[in-house]
Structure formats: C-alpha cells, structure tokens
Amino acid sequence: MGGQFATSKRVEIDFKLNEFDEESTIQWEFTVTDQKSSYDMIIGTDLLIVLGIKLDIENRMMTWGHREVPMKSHDATRETSYHVADEGKAASEATERI
Numbered sequence: 001m002g003g004q005f006a007t008s009k010r011v012e013i014d015f016k017l018n019e020f021d022e023e024s025t026i027q028w029e030f031t032v033t034d035q036k037s038s039y040d041m042i043i044g045t046d047l048l049i050v051l052g053i054k055l056d057i058e059n060r061m062m063t064w065g066h067r068e069v070p071m072k073s074h075d076a077t078r079e080t081s082y083h084v085a086d087e088g089k090a091a092s093e094a095t096e097r098i
Helices: 045-051 089-094
Strands: 009-015 026-032 054-056 061-063 067-070
Touching: 026 045
Parallel strands: none
Antiparallel strands: 009 026, 054 061, 061 067
C-alpha cells in the first residue's frame, strides 16, 4: 500500500504493543480507509514520536524504553513471528490474513 490513499473516518482505539509491554494500553485516534491492505493498522510517526519508539532501520531493531524488539521480515507469519496474547474472536478473525 504505497502512494496516496483516501481516508473516510477517524476512530479512537485502545490497543497494546504486547511484544514491548503486555500491561500498557495505548489510546490513539487513527484515520480509517476503505482501501484494501495487508495491514490492520499502520502506526505513523506522530504516534512513534509521542510514545518515544525508536526505529533502527540499519540493524532492524525497534526500541521502546529499555525493551528492544527485532523488526519482522516481509514474509513473517502470525504463527512464527508474532506475539498474540489472549485475543478474542473478533481479533482472531481480523488477524487471520497475517
């Protein structure tokens, strides 16, 4: 999903970045698009700056506070590369395409 895309709505959601911290809940307002994408959510630089998340592209590492998490490869699968904790049915169905 590169280039330009149209947005239709904004929604405020609560979510967790479990690989960094299973306890902290983040609340943020996201822009919504009807365009098809392989991503459920794209975290922009606005939120990265507010949270203080640092991206080290050269070393493929993400840092939030004192916790480092390696970036995933483009062919990562949900089963082998992602930490999903106690998800409900809606979350499970929404992430099946990962």
